[in-house]
Every structure is written in structure tokens, then in C-alpha cells.
Amino acid sequence: EVQLVESGGTVVQPRGSLRLSCAASGFTFSNYWMHWVRQAPGKGLVWVAHIKSDGSETKYLDSVKGRFTISRDNAKNTLYLQLNSLRVEDTAVYYCSREDRTWYYMDVWGKGTTVTVSS
Amino acid sequence: SDDLTQPPSVSVSPGQTARISCSGNRMEHRYVSWYQQRPGQSPVVVIYQDTKRPSGIPERFSGSNSGDIATLTIGGTQPMDEAVYYCQAWDTTSFWVFGGGTKLTVL
Numbered sequence: 001e002v003q004l005v006e007s008g009g010t011v012v013q014p015r016g017s018l019r020l021s022c023a024a025s026g027f028t029f030s031n032y033w034m035h036w037v038r039q040a041p042g043k044g045l046v047w048v049a050h051i052k053s054d055g056s057e058t059k060y061l062d063s064v065k066g067r068f069t070i071s072r073d074n075a076k077n078t079l080y081l082q083l084n085s086l087r088v089e090d091t092a093v094y095y096c097s098r099e100d101r102t103w104y105y106m107d108v109w110g111k112g113t114t115v116t117v118s119s
Numbered sequence: 120s121d122d123l124t125q126p127p128s129v130s131v132s133p134g135q136t137a138r139i140s141c142s143g144n145r146m147e148h149r150y151v152s153w154y155q156q157r158p159g160q161s162p163v164v165v166i167y168q169d170t171k172r173p174s175g176i177p178e179r180f181s182g183s184n185s186g187d188i189a190t191l192t193i194g195g196t197q198p199m200d201e202a203v204y205y206c207q208a209w210d211t212t213s214f215w216v217f218g219g220g221t222k223l224t225v226l
Binding site: 035037044045046047050059095100103104105106107109110111112 | 154171209
């Protein structure tokens with residue numbers, strides 16, 4: 001079964017740091033571009049970052065550039081998102097997703113992990 | 120940055136046709152997908168590449184894209200279709216963008 005399982009979400013203070021993980025199974029992880037998408041409470045989906053299958057290319061939402069870092073370990077079938085200098089407005093459910101690179105859509109999603117930034 | 124505009128809400132009666140629009144610049148030149156998100160669940164793709172349905176998605180879901188507007192159509196809407204629907208567009212300029220979401224209510 002194709003599966004993505006996020007972990008690492010917690011409550012953190014403003015200006016704090018956190019690393020999210022996404023464990024992939026049921027498919028050849030190293031063949032796929034991967035994404036992080038977030039959803040603030042009661043709000044819509046917002047694309048955050050993506051990474052090429054081999055990790056050589058990354059791209060970020062403007063508001064997280066310089067604060068968040070997406071990375072992957074293809075030997076461990078795991079995607080990461082390092083979140084630094086966190087702000088209250090970063091509070092959200094963070095989903096990892098797999099990209100279909102032929103038609104540019106997200107064909108598999110995890111259940112999400114919740115990050116709450118609060119003092 | 121680029122914005123995709125969706126109506127906040129659409130209401131239909133069971134069995135009627137629901138249409139949800141997604142407007143943005145040069146939509147017909149972009150790859151458009153639609154996602155369904157039920158309360159407390161992760162998004163699920165229902166349409167990709169403007170008109171294609173993934174396996175397992177009912178035939179009542181269809182998509183179109185022309186000019187600056189993409190449209191998700193649900194024919195013969197059922198109560199189980201009640202959810203928030205998001206459009207998403209990709210191109211080489213804007214990359215990945217989601218619309219604000221449309222809450223579909225089946226009355």
C-alpha cells in the first residue's frame with residue numbers, strides 16, 4: 001500500500017525550531033518529487049515547498065524562504081522539513097504529498113502533522 | 120505571485136449538478152487539478168490535467184478548462200460529495216498554487 005506518514009508536529013514557542021518527517025512506503029521514493037503543503041486552522045491549502053527526486057532542486061513559498069528547509073534521505077525513504085524562526089502564523093497542519101511529474105498534481109497525501117506556534 | 124479565485128460556497132440539492140469555478144491568469148495554459156477534502160481528512164485528487172479522473176473517482180466528477188476559468192462539475196450530486204474543493208494550477212511561472220477552496224453543501 002502506498003503510504004505517507006508525517007510526524008514531528010508539536011507545540012513550539014515563537015522563534016523556535018522543529019523538524020518534521022514524512023516516512024514513505026509502498027513505492028520507489030527516490031523516483032518522485034515530494035512536497036509539503038500546510039493548512040492553517042479553518043483555512044485553505046497552501047503549498048510550502050518541494051524537492052526533486054534526487055534532492056538536487058528545491059523551491060519554497062516566499063514567506064518561508066530562509067526559515068524552512070526541505071530535504072530528503074532516499075536511503076531511508078524519508079522526507080523532512082526543518083522549520084526555524086517559527087512565527088505564530090506558521091501554525092498549521094503540515095501535509096507531505098507525492099507529485100505526479102507527468103501531469104503536475106499531488107496524487108498521494110499523508111494524514112498530516114500539527115504544528116502549533118504559541119507562547 | 121498568482122492567485123486562483125474560487126467562490127467560497129456552492130449549494131445544490133441532491134441529484135442536481137454542482138459547478139465550481141476557479142479563475143486565474145491564462146488557466147488554459149496551465150495544468151489544473153481539483154482536490155476534495157472532507158472534514159478532518161486529507162485532500163484527495165478528483166480531477167487532474169484539467170479533465171482526467173483518477174481510478175476510483177466516480178464518473179459524475181468532470182472538469183473543464185478554457186480561457187481564464189477552470190470548472191469542476193459534479194453531475195447528480197450526492198450527500199457524500201459534501202466537502203471543500205480546491206483547485207490547483209501548475210505552470211513554469213507560478214509553479215504550485217491552490218485556490219482558496221469552495222465549500223460544497225448538498226442540501
